[in-house]
Amino acid sequence: MSKTMEDYIKETTSVLLGNIDKRQALVQPLIEELVSAGVRQKKILVFVASGSSYNAIMCARSFMLQRLKSKVRLITPFEFCYYEEQDDNNVYLFVSQSGCSTNVYEAVEKYQKAGGRAIAVLGNLDSTIGQMADKAFEYGVGEESVGYVTKGVITLSGYCMLLALELTAEEIGKSTYEEEVREMKGAALNHHSVYQYARGFCREHEKAFLSMEHVMLMASGANLGTAREGALKLAEMVHVQTTYYEVEEFIHGPNLQVDPSYTLFFIDGGDGASDRIREISYASQALTDKCYLISASEFGLDKLDEAFTPLYLTAFFQYLAFWVARELKINGDHPFYERFKERVKNKTGDYKDTSPF
Numbered sequence: 001m002s003k004t005m006e007d008y009i010k011e012t013t014s015v016l017l018g019n020i021d022k023r024q025a026l027v028q029p030l031i032e033e034l035v036s037a038g039v040r041q042k043k044i045l046v047f048v049a050s051g052s053s054y055n056a057i058m059c060a061r062s063f064m065l066q067r068l069k070s071k072v073r074l075i076t077p078f079e080f081c082y083y084e085e086q087d088d089n090n091v092y093l094f095v096s097q098s099g100c101s102t103n104v105y106e107a108v109e110k111y112q113k114a115g116g117r118a119i120a121v122l123g124n125l126d127s128t129i130g131q132m133a134d135k136a137f138e139y140g141v142g143e144e145s146v147g148y149v150t151k152g153v154i155t156l157s158g159y160c161m162l163l164a165l166e167l168t169a170e171e172i173g174k175s176t177y178e179e180e181v182r183e184m185k186g187a188a189l190n191h192h193s194v195y196q197y198a199r200g201f202c203r204e205h206e207k208a209f210l211s212m213e214h215v216m217l218m219a220s221g222a223n224l225g226t227a228r229e230g231a232l233k234l235a236e237m238v239h240v241q242t243t244y245y246e247v248e249e250f251i252h253g254p255n256l257q258v259d260p261s262y263t264l265f266f267i268d269g270g271d272g273a274s275d276r277i278r279e280i281s282y283a284s285q286a287l288t289d290k291c292y293l294i295s296a297s298e299f300g301l302d303k304l305d306e307a308f309t310p311l312y313l314t315a316f317f318q319y320l321a322f323w324v325a326r327e328l329k330i331n332g333d334h335p336f337y338e339r340f341k342e343r344v345k346n347k348t349g350d351y352k353d354t355s356p357f
């Protein structure tokens with residue numbers, strides 16, 4: 001029997017811990033490639049990714065920016081293909097968990113046709129993009145057959161953080177380096193606590209969660225990535241309309257539509273923005289009873305730098321999407337989706353996935 005999505009959520013802590021332990025061996029091959037491409041000469045690292053992979057990098061972006069200063073950008077493959085002015089000052093990294101997304105494939109193809117050397121970071125090297133890239137690296141996820149990726153998202157995020165950490169290890173000094181490693185390990189352990197917490201929370205709020213219609217996720221800082229990924233997972237699995245906002249942006253218009261049919265999640269990374277997030281979350285309880293604060297300062301979690309909190313707060317939304325879809329028995333697409341797929345493809349022919357349940 002193939003593994004369920006919950007199996008992959010559960011595996012995440014140990015895989016992430018293992019990757020942190022073997023961090024040098026894991027990221028060194030890519031570092032060598034990036035160094036020869038000029039990242040130490042102030043070149044800009046540009047991640048090109050889509051969907052959950054985009055979100056995973058967004059979750060890691062705060063930490064990467066702290067370490068690499070302003071030398072990181074994140075764009076979609078569509079943006080790369082139609083709007084990006086390719087520049088010798090940019091080092092592009094094409095990222096895909098499946099290695100089969102057609103948009104990433106097209107971006108790689110376009111880059112190669114323009115004479116670029118395509119470096120890919122993939123969950124599956126034995127894939128279309130793995131074969132076409134000039135150099136491909138696996139980020140330490142191992143196997144994940146469920147298409148609604150969870151373990152892959154967190155391990156990819158962790159890989160990006162480890163990459164930034166190892167790239168700057170000499171500059172930051174031994175004690176800061178060791179502290180960052182300790183925090184990352186704490187984040188991996190917190191992941192398991194959030195998963196356990198989510199299981200209880202879903203049961204406790206089952207009536208509300210099994211009747212969601214419109215879902216909004218509000219966050220700030222690093223957890224904008226968490227919110228974007230939560231919105232994606234709930235949309236693709238529960239088939240409800242979802243949006244995400246920076247918390248303060250929410251009260252500049254989007255809040256005017258909210259009535260008791262809306263479900264609101266406020267994500268608090270436990271940093272300086274915390275009080276404001278709590279204030280807005282509390283005020284929003286006047287609009288709907290389905291208003292939840294998911295906070296890094298609670299559930300008995302170890303207190304860590306906000307930049308690491310997406311590594312575990314994401315687990316809440318992964319489990320929520322899985323649990324609601326399973327309980328509501330949503331394990332297929334709308335009949336019209338078949339017609340849609342005949343017209344537009346988002347994965348190459350070698351893509352395979354298994355059921356989340």
Ligand SMILES: O=P(O)(O)OC[C@H]1O[C@](O)(CO)[C@@H](O)[C@@H]1O
Binds near residue numbers: 053104147148236346
């Ligand atoms: O495999 P990639 O390129 O990382 O794309 C991941 C995205 O693809 C999907 O598996 C399906 O399009 C999404 O669930 C996910 O966000």
